[in-house]
Amino acid sequence: MDVKGKTNDNIKTRLDIALYYNRKNMELVYEESWFAKPKASFMLKKNTQLLIYKWLKSLRFLDGHASNISRLVNIEDCRLYGMKSHDCHLFIQTLIPLAFRDLLPKGIWDALTEISHFFKDICSSKLNVDHIERLQTNIIETLCKLEMIFPPLFFDSMEHLPIHLPFEEKAGGPVQYRWMYLFEWLDITVAM
Numbered sequence: 196m197d198v199k200g201k202t203n204d205n206i207k208t209r210l211d212i213a214l215y216y217n218r219k220n221m222e223l224v225y226e227e228s229w230f231a232k233p234k235a236s237f238m239l240k241k242n243t244q245l246l247i248y249k250w251l252k253s254l255r256f257l258d259g260h261a262s263n264i265s266r267l268v269n270i271e272d273c274r275l276y277g278m279k280s281h282d283c284h285l286f287i288q289t290l291i292p293l294a295f296r297d298l299l300p301k302g303i304w305d306a307l308t309e310i311s312h313f314f315k316d317i318c319s320s321k322l323n324v325d326h327i328e329r330l331q332t333n334i335i336e337t338l339c340k341l342e343m344i345f346p347p348l349f350f351d352s353m354e355h356l357p358i359h360l361p362f363e364e365k366a367g368g369p370v371q372y373r374w375m376y377l378f379e380w381l382d383i384t385v386a387m
Contacts, residue, residue, distance in 0.1 A: 206232065208346040221346065237303050237344055244273050247294050251275070254290075261285045288315040306340040310357070313337060317360050318370050331361035 206223070209232055213222040223230045234240075239247070252268045262282055267275050278286070292308045299307070313334050316326070334357050342350060367373055 206230070212346060216347065235346070236300055239298060241273075243298050245270065247298070248273055250294065251290075284314070284318070287311055288318065302340075303344050306337060306344060309333070309337040310341065313357060317357075317364055320369050320371060322364065322369060324365065327361045327364050330364075331358075334358055334361065 209221060209223045212218050220233065221235055223232055225231075248268050248270045252265045252270060254264055256264070262279060264275075264278075264282060264285075267277050267282065269276060288311055291311045292304075295304055295307060313330060316330055338354065338357065341354070364370065
């Protein structure tokens with residue numbers, strides 16, 4: 196979404212791409228006395244970003260399903276403020292495939308949808324060992340697809356963690372018994 200101070204698509208990343216990777220379409224272009232940074236294929240134009248933020252502003256959910264995400268949207272700054280962990284889970288699992296379907300190239304949308312479905316499946320209340328093993332295999336391919344799309348600076352240890360989640364699911368059971376939402380909620384009510 197190209198949020199100032201939050202994006203990893205900067206000059207240093209583009210220099211690393213030229214040095215270590217073979218992605219000519221993402222390298223800096225030298226024009227006369229300055230460098231131009233070509234728009235990455237995963238970046239949205241300003242009018243497209245506004246479209247998404249207006250869509251988020253108009254969303255309504257059932258009572259108790261999610262907080263009112265429309266209150267977290269600031270259209271003028273093109274930012275989301277104050278998202279709780281449950282809101283982030285809802286955004287990743289449900290809204291990403293819907294929001295970006297017609298706005299991103301098919302390859303990028305497919306990879307984002309795969310990671311979205313992975314998190315939705317891993318948070319399921321029913322376990323099937325065969326399905327978990329399939330998730331374990333598929334997440335590796337999905338992360339490889341994401342590595343081919345996004346610059347290397349995007350990836351840190353957090354982007355590697357989904358590889359371990361299917362094993363944790365098999366060892367610990369359904370994730371909702373290990374979630375911290377209840378304790379986060381209790382901390383908020385005790386503080387009030």
